[in-house]
Amino acid sequence: MVAASDEGLDPAVALRVRASIAAATPDRPGLGRVLFELSRVVAFEHAALTRFDPVAGVHRTAASVGYPPGALEVIDTCLHSHPMFTRLRDDRVPMELAEVPATARSGPVFERVIVPLGYRQGLTQPLYGVDGRYLGMLNMSGTAGVPFSRSSITALALLADVVGAALDPCRSPETAVDPGESVVLVGPGSGVHAVTEFATPRLFAAGTAGFRLARSVAESGCPRDHLLLAGGEVYRTRMRPARSGGTRVAYRRIDPPHALTLRELEVLALLPAGGSNARIAAELGVEPSTIATHIERILRKLNAPNRTVAATTAVRWGLEVDAAR
Structure with missing residues (x-):
């Protein structure tokens, strides 16, 4: 040098x-x-x-x-x-x-x-x-x-x-850390690195829904916000492409919106795919009648007239469930 x-x-x-x-x-x-x-x-x-x-x-x-x-x-x-x-x-x-x-x-x-x-x-x-x-x-x-x-x-x-x-990695106003948020960087490979104290990299480790969402943001170059259900908790995430080629994920734990239960959030996340009650029940391992009851409660809590409107809400939230939880 x-x-x-x-x-x-x-x-x-x-x-x-x-x-x-x-x-x-x-x-x-x-x-x-x-x-x-x-x-x-x-x-x-x-x-x-x-x-x-x-x-x-x-x-x-x-x-x-x-x-x-x-x-x-x-x-x-x-x-x-x-x-x-x-x-x-x-x-x-x-x-x-x-x-x-x-x-x-x-x-x-x-x-x-x-x-x-x-x-x-x-x-x-x-x-x-x-x-x-x-x-x-x-x-x-x-x-x-x-x-x-x-x-x-x-x-x-x-x-x-x-x-x-x-x-x-959080130097710009867009990527500044808000109070109460934790931040990780999901690398262009499979690595996940904590940026802030108390961050939990395993939430976004390879094979999880969080990792898949972060990789999608990196590949598209478009920022996305998601509501992520993982490990029995609900997280509001802000995902932004990182200049290094990975994704910066800022997240915080929140209470389930509209007083929905975790199971109701799981059902809501499956509605955008358009599956029947029987198909959703098979995926979750319950009876179709149980799914019908969940959907009734979801519609009431969201004040939604039908399951199509509820599905639109799930899409707007960016609702995803980590099946590996």
Whole structure:
């Protein structure tokens, strides 16, 4: 990696770097571009951007330059447990390796990365979303005896907001996280990754109705809202195509609308297919007379004159049932 000069921060260069980072996408190619742009204003030898997985409680490398894979694995799985991590998150400012006291220079990060690889200079910047969510961090290291310059540290602090935005899959107003929502990213493959704390990736794992709906959104490129019945709960979901090729899913648990029961929602979800009571009963493993009773109650609760209007309501809600629940 070609390092920046330590002679000072050129405001014009800094502005161009800021604009380039602000335009970066939150995928590996885009974040690789972020590291390249940062090399123009911060002198480093190795660098890595890592996202924090709020469910697993570990970091995951999103893009890197120079670090060996083994070092990245230690950073991802062990850095959050180091005593200095809490201070780093609370202060929200760059921390230099030289600032770590001798009493804290132990543990896997030091014993398996910093010491054996000969890193004598290090700089870590915590990254946050505009709504205060901790997103991850930027780590930079060097083996030269020259410390990071004040201008480099200043540049990193001033660029932290756009670097964080580049790392944040929920950075745009359309994808901002609403209070009470959880967010996952359903990747272009079969992976599902938590974006917010307490998110439940298994709701949208491969083989579920949630996964199928998310893949449909990614393939069509069109956003969709759904009412999803899964695991005995009802979820309101907002699915939006992600720039990485997957789907961003924001969801929250809600009470069943119109006081419908879970079984009534299952029956309602089957009405758009136009099946008879006998066919719906066979699919749900009950008697046709039971389905007739459910439909009567559904029509009454929805104030719908017939099953066609009720079916239209199900379509409007985007009602789907996870049969694997």
